[in-house]
Amino acid sequence: MNNPLISKYSALTKLTPKEKNTLLQLQSKREIILAGTEIIRAGQNHKSMYIIEEGWAAHYKLLADGRQQILNISLPGDFICLDATVLKTAEHSINAITDLVVSRLSPEKILDIFSHSPRLAAILCWSSVHDGAILAEQIVRVGRRNAYESIAHLLLEFLRRLDIIGMTNNNTFHFPLTQELLADTLGLTTVHVNRTIRRLRKDNLIEYSDNKMTILNLKKLRQVAGFDPIYLEQDALPFRNRIESG
């Protein structure tokens, strides 16, 4: 099976063929969104939800004076606007970093799942909670780590998340973020990001050119970042019996 959404959820729990089928049906109609497109703007009414099939997207907020903070970056297999199920308007904006292939869903599809498949419903809830866990770690990154640690930590998060959906190869992965986007993610300036990445390179921790990122020394980078992947590794749903029989 080579579907990122299913890979992701299979790391969480064993899916039945029927569940896999339901998830695949959600992804039957694909669309392309060009890089740079604003998928949703903060404050607008939600219309659709999406599953990302290919490409990267940035969730961000703008301040009045133009400062920009990226909250999270969605990768293949991630839901976008899942909260449209319970929110009328978007809390933040989302932008296509690269060209995207997405499956567009109406929020009603999610309500269907909630009525008909308690276990998939639990998985969707988990997905939403998991997004929250990534936000939490982002707060620590931005609040209590310096630039060197913070970049290291973010790269390790990408490595792990991409690994789960089979998009890494020997600690190497395609990395489409510009240094400006990295800066907006980590609350830094592009100048400082540049210098810090340069230092990570000089210290032989990473290799990075042409949008290709390689972690050269995983152990040391983890140590530098104080990276504990546990927040990405919830490996089971509780109440399986209750949910399965419910």
Added chain:
Amino acid sequence: MNNPLISKYSALTKLTPKEKNTLLQLQSKREIILAGTEIIRAGQNHKSMYIIEEGWAAHYKLLADGRQQILNISLPGDFICLDATVLKTAEHSINAITDLVVSRLSPEKILDIFSHSPRLAAILCWSSVHDGAILAEQIVRVGRRNAYESIAHLLLEFLRRLDIIGMTNNNTFHFPLTQELLADTLGLTTVHVNRTIRRLRKDNLIEYSDNKMTILNLKKLRQVAGFDPIYLEQDALPFRNRIESG
């Protein structure tokens, strides 16, 4: 009605008497947790969930070297560990800032609600998503605002959240955070927090002593902070008909 949970949800949607009753029943057995108690430690298995009736609690993560980052602060009417419904272990630690009065729930209670009351289930989902929105704003605060703006912004968030549950009076509220906790919330040092608060006082924006906080100049403080309360103001659930009939 003087129940913080119900006040909070009533700001979202009109609750039926039966729904109010269900929510009150969740809060029928109260317990006291002393200030300083660690309610749950990151990595531990979840056992209970809580509704805070009185007091403040801090969600935080620790780094290996002792640095600490507070993710969010829970106030009366907030659920704690609601994610125990779909996660086996806690993602972060939670500490009682003040003495707390809480209602303890088993996660199974939440599953009951999901089986029997789709609309309350939607409200709980909203609650979880709303927590995410607060985390998102926290990222912006820490990432893209300086100390002066950031403290101003956090105070305005508290003002609004406390207002919703009826715990403010003429822009004055009880404020139990020490400057050290403020620092851990905003990713600063206590020394710098001290100087910055002092500046906010000198600028006649706030008054603060003996755990009593007063916003003196709401308009100017909002301007300084770039505070847009929309992320706290989701005022309706979509799909009401669908959810009500479901």
Added chain:
DNA sequence: CGGTGTGTTGAAAGGTGTCAATGCTAGTGG
């Protein structure tokens, strides 16, 4: 009464931002 937690202040160091300029590459149009 001394101890502990919290708030306050000063001086100096350091991380990060600001401003400005340069190089590089890819794409575009003449």
Added chain:
DNA sequence: CCACTAGCATTGACACCTTTCAACACACCG
């Protein structure tokens, strides 16, 4: 094929926000 532009990475000098270290004041409490 050659300007020309736009976007991105890179670098230097300097300013500023924030931290660090240290000390002191004050209130509370056993």
